[in-house]
Amino acid sequence: MINFVVDGDAQAPVLVLGSSIGTSHHLWDPQLPGLVQNFRVVRYDLPGHGDSPAPTGPYSVAGLAAEVLAGLDRLGIETFAWCGLSMGGAIGQRIALDHPTRMSGLVLVCTSATFGDSPGPWHERAARVRAEGTGFLPELSRDRWFVLDEPVPPHGRELLQALSTIDPEGYAGCCEALAGFDSRAELPALRVPTRVVAGSDDPATPPAMARELIEGIPGADLVVIPHAAHLANVEQPAAVLQAMRGHLLSR
Numbered sequence: 001m002i003n004f005v006v007d008g009d010a011q012a013p014v015l016v017l018g019s020s021i022g023t024s025h026h027l028w029d030p031q032l033p034g035l036v037q038n039f040r041v042v043r044y045d046l047p048g049h050g051d052s053p054a055p056t057g058p059y060s061v062a063g064l065a066a067e068v069l070a071g072l073d074r075l076g077i078e079t080f081a082w083c084g085l086s087m088g089g090a091i092g093q094r095i096a097l098d099h100p101t102r103m104s105g106l107v108l109v110c111t112s113a114t115f116g117d118s119p120g121p122w123h124e125r126a127a128r129v130r131a132e133g134t135g136f137l138p139e140l141s142r143d144r145w146f147v148l149d150e151p152v153p154p155h156g157r158e159l160l161q162a163l164s165t166i167d168p169e170g171y172a173g174c175c176e177a178l179a180g181f182d183s184r185a186e187l188p189a190l191r192v193p194t195r196v197v198a199g200s201d202d203p204a205t206p207p208a209m210a211r212e213l214i215e216g217i218p219g220a221d222l223v224v225i226p227h228a229a230h231l232a233n234v235e236q237p238a239a240v241l242q243a244m245r246g247h248l249l250s251r
């Protein structure tokens with residue numbers, strides 16, 4: 001069963017934070033103090049990540065969305081705002097499309113309607129993790145997660161180190177879920193008020209992918225964070241918090 005972590009006032013409106021493949025709920029530690037002022041913040045760990053077990057696959061974004069919703073049901077949470085980075089944004093899109101009455105607002109950070117031109121690289125990464133384990137992931141992720149030639153912030157170094165502790169089967173299953181995700185044709189039907197946040201230097205989900213999201217989602221707006229790669233909320237914590245609060249507190 002997916003691990004959930006809840007912070008903040010039980011009476012406050014709920015904000016769910018979804019993390020990327022390769023990170024845990026700790027991805028959002030830099031924003032937590034600024035969010036609990038207004039929200040009951042619910043975070044979760046993907047299968048095999050953080051404190052979640054890795055059940056046998058196959059995994060899909062739709063299946064993970066259903067698991068997160070089941071967890072929110074167990075917590076007695078009916079309506080919520082959602083902010084998800086990367087895979088957390090894919091899961092957020094799926095829930096917004098399938099359960100729009102449950103979601104009051106959506107922030108999509110460093111994410112996309114599809115993760116790459118072809119699913120091949122995700123299947124290759126899944127196969128490598130199954131063959132070798134997750135030890136190679138910190139080196140692979142350094143230049144995808146953080147701007148080249150800039151020092152990695154201390155929290156970013158912790159997240160990179162934690163990559164090698166992830167359950168290989170959980171990580172591989174999440175790669176396969178990303179390989180199968182494509183919301184492009186459905187974006188015009190996404191009716192939850194949406195803000196898209198992109199990192200100016202994100203090589204994994206570059207600003208062009210963010211523009212595809214805002215061109216597809218009715219009424220969506222875009223904030224581009226300068227000097228940020230894929231983990232923009234770790235590199236530029238204050239700017240991402242401001243973009244999140246600016247959208248979610250205007251609802």
Ligand SMILES: O=C(O)CC1=CCC(=O)O1
Nearest residue numbers: 020021086087115144204
């Ligand atoms: O690890 C990466 O390549 C970055 C990434 C892309 C989608 C996601 O969730 O993380």
